[in-house]
Amino acid sequence: MNIQPLKIVYFTSNGSDVMPVVSAVSELAEEDPGKFEICLRSREDLAEDGKLEEFLDSAREANIIIMHFMGGKKSFPNFDGFMAALEGSSAVLHLQGTASEKGLELAQLSTLNEADYQAVSSYIHYGGKENFLNLFRFLSNRFSGSRFDVAEACKPQWQGIYHPDFPGLPSLEEYLKLNYKPDRPSVGLWFYLSAIQSGNTEFIDALIREVEGQGANVIPVFLYSIQDNELGSQGTQGVIEHYFIKDGRPLIDVLISPLMFALSMWVAQSPDGNQIMPGEDTGLLTKLGVPVIKAIVTQNTAEKWQQNTDGLTQGDVTMSVAMPEFDGMLISVPVAARQFSSVDPLTGTRIVRHEALPERINKIVRLSLNWARLSHIPNGDKKVAIIFHNYPPRNDKIGNAFGLDSPASVWNILHSLQEAGYKLDKLPENGQEIIETIIDHATNDRRWKSLSEMAGQAAGLVSKPEYSGWFSQFPQKNQSKMASAWGEPPGEPFNCNDSLIIPGIINGNIFIGLQPPRGFSEDPSAIYHSPDHPPTHHYLAYYRWIRLKV
Known part of the structure; x- marks a missing residue:
């Protein structure tokens, strides 16, 4: 007697189903050859051209159709069209969401009785190879007259x-x-x-x-x-x-x-x-x-x-x-x-x-x-960097932000840090004093001071040998792009006597700096037309200095 295999079509948009189902089907093929024909497709499988139509053809020939959704029906491409194409099919239909997506609609679209629906849902919710093995054997017993030994769905260890x-x-x-x-x-x-x-x-x-x-x-x-x-x-x-x-x-x-x-x-x-x-x-x-x-x-x-x-x-x-x-x-x-x-x-x-x-x-x-x-360093020994937005790189645009008072926010941060035991030499009276103190030192605005004046008022300097050592650690591809765009290190922007200037102020263990320019004012046409134009040597030196020096 030629017994036809039980044909099961299984769709899942929950990627965690795939390997347990594959493993279960592999074991069934070894232990019960010829008794199951299982077609499994994920959402990624059906995204390829022609795969949805192939899946529909398989579903039309199936004895049982299982659909496991993560994110509801929309996780299956053209769900309503798929269901319409199955009208008149004699296949048993089981639809469910994940355990956290409980609702009646999918259960109402299914054709299993309530007891079978709950049993199948439990096998799928609990997941894992053994549960899928028992699921397929359970379905074979119910709809093909098989007599497999079947265990009830087994809850996994959830954590x-x-x-x-x-x-x-x-x-x-x-x-x-x-x-x-x-x-x-x-x-x-x-x-x-x-x-x-x-x-x-x-x-x-x-x-x-x-x-x-x-x-x-x-x-x-x-x-x-x-x-x-x-x-x-x-x-x-x-x-x-x-x-x-x-x-x-x-x-x-x-x-x-x-x-x-x-x-x-x-x-x-x-x-x-x-x-x-x-x-x-x-x-x-x-x-x-x-x-x-x-x-x-x-x-x-x-x-x-x-x-x-x-x-x-x-x-x-x-x-x-x-x-x-x-x-x-x-x-x-x-x-x-x-x-x-x-x-x-x-x-x-x-x-x-x-x-x-x-x-x-x-x-x-x-x-x-x-x-x-x-977390094991006392607050009084911790060092903090706070960076103001500063584009365009002018003094009147320090902390510029639509609808926000950035200087006041930084003052609030400093006040909270001081109360928490972080080291400040002085708490400014308000946000305005913070900005005025920064402007009295080196900033990104090079219109009002010479480079030598800025170097004397900077929060720090990065010498050519020091920066060259950092630069040599970058991938060769990045080194070549930067050298092509800005010359050999340390480049010209913010370079005073082969030392790169670090704008900003230091207050105790707190560095308050300014977002360094990407080089817009140095080569605007190149940057407008090249969104991946490399940053200047100064830009990278600035953040490396913060990492290593602050």
Whole structure:
């Protein structure tokens, strides 16, 4: 008797489904050959020309159609047209959103009875290879008359410690006993559970090893970011309380976060699915009380990220720059990029992984450890730089900002710093005194003083040998572009006797400076026509001086 395979078509816009489904289908092909034919497509798969039509053809021939949305129906291209094309199909239809996207519409569009719908939803919500194996066998039992042994959906461990060198998932106490030295700076790292479930941990492993390689502790925690009592997920707040705080004090000095979106702000559907309800928790990261460094996982491939002048996609900017800023995160650099491997021969989907960017990972860890060490320096010994906007580079435009009183804001900052114990020689009476003091010293406006006068009143000078040493550390490509545009170092702008002038004032341990000119007044036509025109030697020397001298 020739038994036809059960044909299942599965669409997901939730990337964490892909690898567990692929792994489950591979095991089914070995253990139950010929009994399943499973077509899997992601949103990225359907973005290619002709792929949506191919998927529709497969759906018309399927016994079961599963659609798992992240972001609702709009995450599937031309959803209404797709559904209209399936009219008259005898296929069983199951549609659902993610666990946080609860609503009745998708359930009402499905053709499963309520019990089967809840069972299938649980397998998909809980995710992971074993749950998908049991899902497909459950569907075969229900609709093909098979008699597989099927386990009920198994909840994953929603949060926990992960380390590539540890077998299993240790408790926090076990991990601290084996891999935590109190005399070292400590870095927290949280990331999505989906990275564990999909085996997509290359960049997480690289971050962990880089932190340890730079001599610090790391507490790496995977999580499901939304608190859901029904699922058993603690969410970000629970992870902070149970993994990063002990006895009322933070265990970590800094947190690296590859999580996307704004954690303190969200929208969700009302229980009836008819309203969008906003929510906010502005104290989420305040409770932790340490700097949070945003690590970006770009949707670009590494090649596109390197070659594209924008670097990040529009989606990256929205999800990994703009929205995390609402939480007060410090935006840093990409640590991973998408890597498309070959098409899976069984399901037809492209495997997407995240490729680590080693140099950028080294950068973010160095930055994070600088923040970590800063927390152990007394405020009276800390040095701070405050930079006024100053374009055009004239004295009457220092701190120029539409609708904002920048000098008053800087005075407020100085007042708060003094109250917090930072060293100031004198607190100015007001913002106006700050500006007048700056103008009495060296500024970006070269119309009123000679270079020698400015050099005598500058906050600092960078000698030619010192700058040449810095310049030699830049990539050769950048050196050549700068030398071509501005001559050999140290160039002409703000150069007095082969020393570059640093405009600004020093008040105790506080440097108040001015945004250095990019060179508009030196070569305006070149800059107007070349948005990637290199900055002047003075521009780079200014910020390097702040980094090393302030």
